[in-house]
Amino acid sequence: MLFAVLLAVLPAPIVEGTVGEPTGLGAAGAQVTLTQGERTQVLRTGPGGQFRFRVFAGPGSISVVLPQGWSHDGPATASFDARSGKTVRTRFAARARRVLRGRLLIEGGAIGDADVEADGVRTHTDAEGNFIVEGLPPGKVAVRMEWLSGAAELPSGPGEVTADIPLTAPGLPELRLRRLPQPPAVRPVAAWIEGRPLTEAESGDIERLAALVNLDPAFRLVMVAPAGSVAPAARAALVFQRYLIGPFLVPAEKIAFAVGEVAPRGNLALLLMRPEAQ
Numbered sequence: 001m002l003f004a005v006l007l008a009v010l011p012a013p014i015v016e017g018t019v020g021e022p023t024g025l026g027a028a029g030a031q032v033t034l035t036q037g038e039r040t041q042v043l044r045t046g047p048g049g050q051f052r053f054r055v056f057a058g059p060g061s062i063s064v065v066l067p068q069g070w071s072h073d074g075p076a077t078a079s080f081d082a083r084s085g086k087t088v089r090t091r092f093a094a095r096a097r098r099v100l101r102g103r104l105l106i107e108g109g110a111i112g113d114a115d116v117e118a119d120g121v122r123t124h125t126d127a128e129g130n131f132i133v134e135g136l137p138p139g140k141v142a143v144r145m146e147w148l149s150g151a152a153e154l155p156s157g158p159g160e161v162t163a164d165i166p167l168t169a170p171g172l173p174e175l176r177l178r179r180l181p182q183p184p185a186v187r188p189v190a191a192w193i194e195g196r197p198l199t200e201a202e203s204g205d206i207e208r209l210a211a212l213v214n215l216d217p218a219f220r221l222v223m224v225a226p227a228g229s230v231a232p233a234a235r236a237a238l239v240f241q242r243y244l245i246g247p248f249l250v251p252a253e254k255i256a257f258a259v260g261e262v263a264p265r266g267n268l269a270l271l272l273m274r275p276e277a278q
Contacts, residue, residue: 069158172260
């Protein structure tokens, strides 16, 4: 008898929760359906993606239909067992669809047919430097093409951003490396881009530096382009890198690219360097 009285005075169970991203952004306007036997309740989430039901004691289920521009990042349904006087809390993971339609620029010119990465999502540009990526987080997103970097700003909620993205290369001092007393290997940028065979002298200079860089884990090979010609030099560096990794057996993590005044304009120089502290 006492137990029955207690049940009668206990408040009805509550089922509440949120729909949205782990960052806290909620999916406003999601349709949430709660079912207990033949009883069904339906509501829309609030501005923060929150929902709240007053239910009967006993088992039930919740299902979520997301608004346009959102996708599920986990199960769309959940079961619960409500008890009088208790609150059941749940969270449905969802992701806002953010799309970046970008165009890569280097020194004002488009860079086409290149691999690009935006916040870990990889894609490839067309001949005019255009690319599309989605599944990105909100806020400032880093955009990289090998050693060059830029950024784009994505909205907090679902949306598309179309932007030209200027890429820049680090200056040689920014690498915090010091040059070792070895003559650089210098070759015209055009020779790399056009695929001309290496001369005996060019091959010898590169082979010398490639052999030295593997003598110490701290050593690095840095391809250096003069300011004002980064776009063609970056293309040449991609070709040069394949030679260093392939025939000359240099690990990719030992290769870097920077802008500096080492060789005359139109040339790409290769320096042997090590961290400043060593």
